[in-house]
Amino acid sequence: MEVNPPPLRVTATAPAPQREKLADAAYAALKASILEGLLPPGVETAEQAIADQLGMSRTPVHEAALRLQHEGMLQVLPRKGVRVLPLDPEDLRQTYEVLIALEGAAAALLAMQAQPAALAALSRATAEMGAALTAGDRAAWAAADDRFHRALVEGCGNPKLARLAATATDQAQRARALTAARRPEPVVSAEEHAAILAALQAGDAEAARAATAAHRARASAEILAVLRG
Structure with a gap:
């Protein structure tokens, strides 16, 4: 129409x-x-x-x-x-597989570097997500969540990786916005973001990679279940 x-x-x-x-x-x-x-x-x-x-x-x-x-x-x-265009669940599943790999690599790279600006941006986004969760403001939470993930890849020190991740990140943002009202309160996501940030601040590359990949895998499964349903 x-x-x-x-x-x-x-x-x-x-x-x-x-x-x-x-x-x-x-x-x-x-x-x-x-x-x-x-x-x-x-x-x-x-x-x-x-x-x-x-x-x-x-x-x-x-x-x-x-x-x-x-x-x-x-x-x-x-x-x-x-x-x-509508979001196709199978296409989105493949997109998330790419994003999980790229964001995990970005997190490992960021943990191995001294990037105070990137860590500060991630810390701000984490605090904003917490405030939005407390206020019950899904739109504000989604916006802060998107800022967190973009700051992660953009601050990793590898511009080519960031460019490769950009389109996948856009599709993930779109899926998150379209399914937000039909998903549970993002309490688990808030805890996972805090774990990612802690690993980055500690300079633990493997823990940062694992925490980022696990977070994206769990969240993407939740979003895909909503779209398929």
């Missing part, structure tokens, strides 16, 4: 006139809206409607849509617009 898009998550200020920067701004707005569920799975909308909302021409929106199609988030429909 085609609909006009809801208010998109516009992450850029007034876009620069360059075509590439306009496409980047459209990409950021569309991607954030998909990840946060503002554009839910199955929704169809015209590229021109998105362009009108973002205050730009259709061309940069089309370029952004093609990038997101390559990342597996939407489908470009010729002469119709775009359709947000």
Whole structure:
């Protein structure tokens, strides 16, 4: 069913006139809206409607849509617009297998290095998750959880690993947002994040790898069970 898009998550200020920067701004707005569920799975909308909302021409929106199609988030429909793709449980299972391996490696690398900025970011995200859990704010918890996992891979000192993990991390964020209301309170996740952080702070690479992989494996099984159900 085609609909006009809801208010998109516009992450850029007034876009620069360059075509590439306009496409980047459209990409950021569309991607954030998909990840946060503002554009839910199955929704169809015209590229021109998105362009009108973002205050730009259709061309940069089309370029952004093609990038997101390559990342597996939407489908470009010729002469119709775009359709947000549903999450396929089998595809997501494979994505999580990749993410478990990459995040485990990132945690081990981070534990072996002195990266105070990365550890501080992880500590802040852990504290924010605890505060959100106490307040019963699932949206705030999910946002802090996403910051934790992104800080983990981005702070590991291996930019290539971080780039490889980026698309998988996006799909995981999307799955987490779509299933949050149907999953138990994330008490166990909070404990697992604290264990990961403790291993990183202690410089224990193997413990950090194991704790990260175990956390992602358990959480992904929970999310997949909801999607399959």
